[in-house]
Amino acid sequence: MNTMITVSKEQVILAFQYRHAAQTFDTTKKISEDDFNYILETGRLSPSSIGLEPWKFVVVQNPELRSKLKKVSPGAQGQLDTASHFLIILAQTDVRYDSEYVLDQMKNVQNMPEEIVTYFSGVLKDVQEVRGLLGDERLLYEWSAKQTYIAMGNMMTAAALTGIDSCPIEGFDYAAVDQILEEEGLLQGGNLKASVMVAFGYRNEEPKRAKTRSNMDQIVSWS
Helix, strand or coil: CCCCCCCCHHHHHHHHHHCCECCCECCCCCCCHHHHHHHHHHHHCCCCHHHCCCEEEEEECCHHHHHHHHCCCHHHHHHHHHCCEEEEEEEECCCCCCCHHHHHHHHHHCCCCHHHHHHHHHHHHHHHHHCCCCCCHHHHHHHHHHHHHHHHHHHHHHHHHCCCEEEEECCCCHHHHHHHHHHCCCCHHHCEEEEEEEEEECECCCCCCCCCCCCHHHHCCCC
């Protein structure tokens, strides 16, 4: 029997108010192994289309690898130098409805019977056809990459709920980062590509200005 653990709405809103995009982190403070595994677990448990989990999380702790990435990541200069943990989220590229990856996820991760695999791969084929994804490797990558942001958002929120800071990063040369990761043997022969980076740690200073957002009536409409 599943047990529902309730977090108050006030706690969640406070976490969102607390979170900000930290440009640098306190290098004297490290996230504990237990706390970072908790953050990774919220990414692992994140939703994805038909539960295909089209991502992989690469935790970059090696100083030499961080130095290589810094040269091609102008948006991560302070974070690569100071983050307790630096994460690159990779997107699966082999996500056609009939790909080896998709069929393996259905059969061996989700333990679907053969007839259910046939049904869901057919559903996925219809979805990918109507979206114009079939026959376009770039669009299939982007379909996966969009889903990686769900996992990243969940990890950042989970971190904020425990007082851990974070910063999402898109400011990097995607082709150069892929080349570096390929040389490290992390892209599974081209079946993975960099999607987004996110740094975690503890802030070394408070934000210089209060958080601002548009009013609710400016961004929400009901029909």
